[in-house]
Amino acid sequence: MSRTPFAPLFDRLVDDAAVFPPGLAPLDVAVREHLDRRTGPYAAHIGPLLVPAASAGDLATLAAADPRTAGQPLEVSLVVRPGSPVQPLVDALTSLRDDDQVLVTAAELGWSPDWRQLLVAEVPVVVELGLGEEQARGLDDIAAAVDEEHDVTAKFRTGATPTWPWPDERALGGFLDAVVLHGLPFKLTGGLHHAVRGTHGGGPMHGLLNVLLATHEALNGAEAHELAGELARQDTEVVVTALSSLPTDDAERVRESFTAFGCCGVLDPLTELRALGLVHVKES
Secondary structure, three states: OOOOOOOOOOOOOOEOOOOOOOOOOOOOHHHHHHHHOOOOOOOEHHHHHHHHEHHHHHHHHHHOOOOHHHOOOOOEEOOOOOOOOOHHHHHHHHHOOOOOOOEEEEEEEOOOOOHHHHHOOOOOOOEEEEOOOHHHHHHHHHHHHHHHOOOOEEEEEEOOOOOEEEOOOHHHHHHHHHHHHHHOEEEEEOOOOOOOOEEOOOOOOOOOHHHHHHHHHHHHOOOOOHHHHHOOOHHHHHHHHHOOOHHHHHHHHHHEEEEEEEEEEHHHOHHHHHOOOOOOOOOO
């Protein structure tokens, strides 16, 4: 079935996390392929390249060697993992500040008492949060920074890692409820490779469309247990039909809240969205 594309829902939705697990692309490959995608069929739906802060020097060298960055700089978001010190991220931002061929669009790190050191760098900051009391304190802290007119976005991990178990629908629904109640924008990372909730590779995975729909419901006052129900839906037709009926204003409001998500297989969700008729691609 062909459906009307909803550009506001999917524009620059997927950040390119190719160098992070489980993809682990070499940085030179990730940079080359990301620059290729800027003129590829899914260009409108792809955000910046996510790069470890420790790789800032190599990144600058690779960008300088590619003529495509001369007229349009390589857009990147610099990342340190939760639990890592802040200083390497500060140093990376300093090293790239005057680089004409690399544009740092954000700095991402885990919430800690030291995260506010980044606010003086005058770049958008993305702060990854955990669960329970840490999440509550982190959201309050981010909200206070936003009240001080800093550009800060909350972040939550939707996929499992060796130190982070897969957050189920209740955990993700609780985060969506809390972040919307705080009036904060958010992004997600890890695990959103598929359009609709299901079992993939032997384990559960959240669905991108479920998250978009749950965000819409959260913005309209749904509570955490109701959001968990939306996140658990596995009927593709029901989820796609619900999203396809959103007015453009509602779609834009959803994306003001859910700003982006990082995916190491950046084209995985986009090819599924294309197959569902939800995005059109630029034909070569």
